[in-house]
Amino acid sequence: MTALTLSSSSAATLRADAVVIGVAKGEKGPVVASGAEAVDKAFDGKLATVLETLGATGGEGEVTKLPAPSGLKAPVVLAVGLGDTPDKGEGYGAEALRRAAGAAARALSGSKKGAFALPVGSAADAAAVAEGALLGAYAFTAYRNSNGNGTGNGKKNADDKTTPLAEVTLLGAKPRDKAFKAAAERATALAAEVNRARDLVNTPSNDLTPKAFAAAAQTAAKEHGLKAEVLDEKALAKGGYGGLTGVGQGSANPPRLVRLAYTHPKAKKTLALVGKGITYDSGGISLKPAGHNETMKCDMSGAAAVFAAVVAAARLGLEVNVTGWLALAENMPSGSATRPGDVLRMYSGKTVEVLNTDAEGRLVLADALTRASEEKPHAIVDVATLTGAMILALGNRTFGIMANDEAFRTAVHGIAEEAGEQSWPMPLPKELRKSMDSPVADLANIGERAGGGLVAGLFLKEFVGDGITWAHLDIAGPAFHEGAPFGYTPKGGTGSAVRTLVRLAERTAAGDLA
Incomplete structure (x- = not known):
């Protein structure tokens, strides 16, 4: 670097x-x-x-x-x-x-x-x-x-x-000034971790499988004093992680759930970060049309951001506990793949009718959100390249923020602005929830086409533990830049949301957030 x-x-x-x-x-x-x-x-x-x-x-x-x-x-x-x-x-x-x-x-x-x-x-x-x-x-x-x-x-x-x-x-x-030295040290650590996320996003899917991604997390954990736990396909099946298992079962590269934990002895609060890690998204049986597959190595950008943010918290020594959950799977069509119409039993116990296998990110996130909720963190933030609908709504440079708490949504939006990342608060209209009703399961994985990004947020909300403050960042637009570089933004993986998550951890450590 x-x-x-x-x-x-x-x-x-x-x-x-x-x-x-x-x-x-x-x-x-x-x-x-x-x-x-x-x-x-x-x-x-x-x-x-x-x-x-x-x-x-x-x-x-x-x-x-x-x-x-x-x-x-x-x-x-x-x-x-x-x-x-x-x-x-x-x-x-x-x-x-x-x-x-x-x-x-x-x-x-x-x-x-x-x-x-x-x-x-x-x-x-x-x-x-x-x-x-x-x-x-x-x-x-x-x-x-x-x-x-x-x-x-x-x-x-x-x-x-x-x-x-x-x-x-x-x-x-002013190289001898403490404030300037601290600023330089923070910038160095933060840029290194944003670039870590960029490297992961840019790595081709034939090399960055769920297993390889998990191994990279374990290596970083050893280097930076983090605790890493990895659930492989057998542990996921035994544990009842129907979302991760269902999405990953069509691929020769089986799924993983990674837990990365940074703890500080003086920490008073715990922040849980959950990232979508679809290392390649073909759409599954609901295959993506031609022209929509070439950049799908970037569908793990949320998990890359979470991974990098947890390491950054450790490098900066923040007085907050930060746990990262990487929901890793490859979504492929095959004879063993989940079919439209199949019903999955999620880790939470809820059943989901899969009407579109290309709406897979919410399925892996659902399991990870439920698992993260079991530890009763003060807040959960998930990050995902979740919906094309968010790109249509906000363009290619702005991510959407949804939350079950309006004050927290406002705070995250302000924090993103501080960090230099473009974002916009989005609603979770209650009336859209009915569109996900299923005649055979507790809910379906898709609903109304109009407002699809909001429907996805409502789906995720179903799997957040009671009483836990939660926000969802849909980074589908800014996670991967296909145009010419501008400013400090390169072509390809951008590391979107890393700076926002790190700033959120800093603000949490400082007690600025309830």
Whole structure:
């Protein structure tokens, strides 16, 4: 992973491949942001004019490279857009800093060192820049054997542009200040875990089976002092986990339920996180149509987010107990697969008529939610790429939040905003519950097509223990990005919801949530 260092050196004297400065969008043209004073001086105070001549506007995410003058040790100046100039007395928002730093880090792929001279007037600013740069520097290269020029010789050139920026040096960040040091440490741990989730999501399903996913969790547990328990297909069948068993029975790769637990001796509360981990989703017998299968390795993004968040809590030493439940299965069609019309007996004892085998995520989550409820946590949050309906409602960059407690839903929405993740609170209309009534079972796994994402939330609510506060995050839109990278968001797995879950754990540890 990209290294992060703090430095009090001047942007003019530090040796690096490039010095990164911020440019804002002013009323009369680009405005050089604070932090770049030494660079502007090297341009005789005319840096803004030079940038405008080159067509720079300061628009968000805009990147302009120009050769450095003789007064700088770095050979290149990289100006990145911050968006509109803030009002007097206000700084740039954390998300603007994250995205600018991320865009700059991506533009410096293949470089050894970037000196970031962006506005860092506070430790919070430094945290945002560090986080954005480390997330933007991400690249998934596990399956690349070529050297970047198509020869496929198994070796990498030093100038391979697919290689992430090796080091981010944050200028003006007060390396001896406790707040700045803590911000850097948090950003490093958080980015590492978001990138862990991204790696898992990007890994092909032939390698990331439920068994392999469970093994990865066990390995991380040993490294970070977590307790890991894995139920294999025999234990699941014996324990009555009808949802996990039913979804996974059509695959040659059997299901798993993983429990990861981080405990702190001073913790007063326990937060349970539940993740959907469908390592590949063909739709089962209700096969997905052509064009909808190619990215279905990402259907385990919820479990990846939960896994990463639990490890992050351990790395940060948070004073809260965090338990992660990874509901892992592969949904495949075969002679042994669950059929439409079959009835499954869930771990809770409730029976579910399976009318659509492609509505499988809610089945594995139901078992995990019931099991998590048995431990009586203070709150449960599940995360899942659950419904295409949520994408239709909120688009590709925003996840929906549903909950059995309006105050908790509001709090999670606010926490997501703090973390820099786009979300929106969604309702759980009682009238939609009737659409899941079944003539042969306690309920069906699908209901009305209109409001399908809300119906799925209502289904999950049926399996949350009485009196337990619960929220459901449907990350179907932002979990996997198929377009061009932007800001600190790469193409492919994004690590959606990891930052929200970690912030939620921090707020719980601080006693900010009831």
